[in-house]
Amino acid sequence: MATVTFDHATRLYPGTERPAVDQLNLHIEDGEFLVLVGPSGCGKSTSLRMLAGLEDVNGGHIFIGDRDVTDVQPKDRDIAMVFQNYALYPHMSVADNMGFALKIAGTPKADIRQRVEEAAKILDLTEYLDRKPKALSGGQRQRVAMGRAIVRQPQVFLMDEPLSNLDAKLRVQTRTQIASLQRRLGVTTVYVTHDQTEALTMGDRIAVLKDGLLQQVGTPRDMYDTPANVFVAGFIGSPAMNLGTFAVNNGLAEVGPARIPLEREVAAKITEADKGKITLGFRPEALEVTSQANESAFPVEVNIVEELGSDAFVYGTLKGDLAANADIHSGAGDNQIIVRVDPRNVPAKGERIYVAIRPGNTHVFSTATGLRLS
Ligand SMILES: Nc1ncnc2c1ncn2[C@@H]1O[C@H](COP(=O)(O)OP(=O)(O)OP(=O)(O)O)[C@@H](O)[C@H]1O
Ligand SMILES: [Mg+2]
Secondary structure (H helix, E strand, O other): OOOEEEEEEEEOOOOOOOOOEEEEEEEEOOOOEEEEEOOOOOOHHHHHHHHHOOOOOOEEEEEEOOEEOOOOOHHHOOEEEEOOOOOOOOOOOHHHHHHHHHHHOOOOHHHHHHHHHHHHHHHOOHHHOOOOHHHOOHHHHHHHHHHHHHOOOOOEEEEEOOOOOOOHHHHHHHHHHHHHHHHHHOOEEEEEEOOHHHHHHHOOEEEEEEOOEEEEEEOHHHHHHOOOEHHHHHHOOOOOOEEEEEEEEOOEEEEOOEEEEOOHHHHHOOOHHHOOEEEEEEOHHHEEEEOOOOOOOEEEEEEEEEEOOOOEEEEEEEOHHHHHHOEEEEOOEEOEEEEEEOOOOOOOOOOEEEEEEOOOOOEEEOOOOOEEOO
């Protein structure tokens, strides 16, 4: 087992102007499950492929343990990769698929058989060892791909969207299985996904990338409770955080009729570039449905109610002053706001409700830089 370190690792594809991965600094602990997450094209696969040795590193270094592997051949890095398309050999049995890399490496037959059987046991594949991949379900194929990585007993597992071929239900099941398997094996793992829920549920820590730049690294809690900037705030969490830009006067953010006090240290960080404004984030659960009589409440017209059993969310359009004067948006769009409501008492579509931000439940960002101030 080993640590993994990206040290200013940069990848500039030939013929492009901006690096796909720009000076990535990231240290992954021995045995850690680290999830690289971000929108399409942000550089996740490129980062993983640099670590695998499948992509040139144009600047900086990559270490596995203390060893600088920047220029080491992929086969000499002691890693195993699981891809999105499992790339199983169709004409080989499950057992042969799983043992293939060992066979190529010249491992004695008996050893291969033993490791394959062990892995099959862990993955619940014992009864399928003699089948061909086409006679397996999607989930079973995914487990064969995992098995192929496990039998190699590598120092690091690299996984690039390994669940994206599975249907929603199987994806949820399999992500729990992979996470608990990784913890049992204790092998350092770098896992790529664009799905923030997968990131939150699987990772010991999460690294968020955008446009090739690392935005923040932290535990799922850190990312949810203290996003470092507006991008991470909007990306992590489902449904997404509501974000709005508001005027500040005398240390109070003017959110429609509400006056939200800013902490003194926070207010002191506002600069001229912010032009007297501040960006506030408030998650759907930071809003409460109240009455028109509440002087901090603002009106929202209900467009859709999403009922999830244990939870319910209103997707609504801001009405009144706030709609005219503030710049509010959420994952649902401009002037749209998402509110968690009591699932046993949901408003009707078209209804006008009054919502207020619960005190102390806002995230404060600089309007100019997008960086967290609170
Ligand atoms: N071989 C290549 N040549 C030129 N540009 C490339 C090449 N491969 C990837 N890119 C560009 O580099 C950027 C990062 O790509 P990458 O595949 O790492 O994204 P990703 O985060 O894995 O996205 P996705 O979630 O869609 O898989 C993108 O802008 C992509 O267009
Ligand atoms: Mg990718």
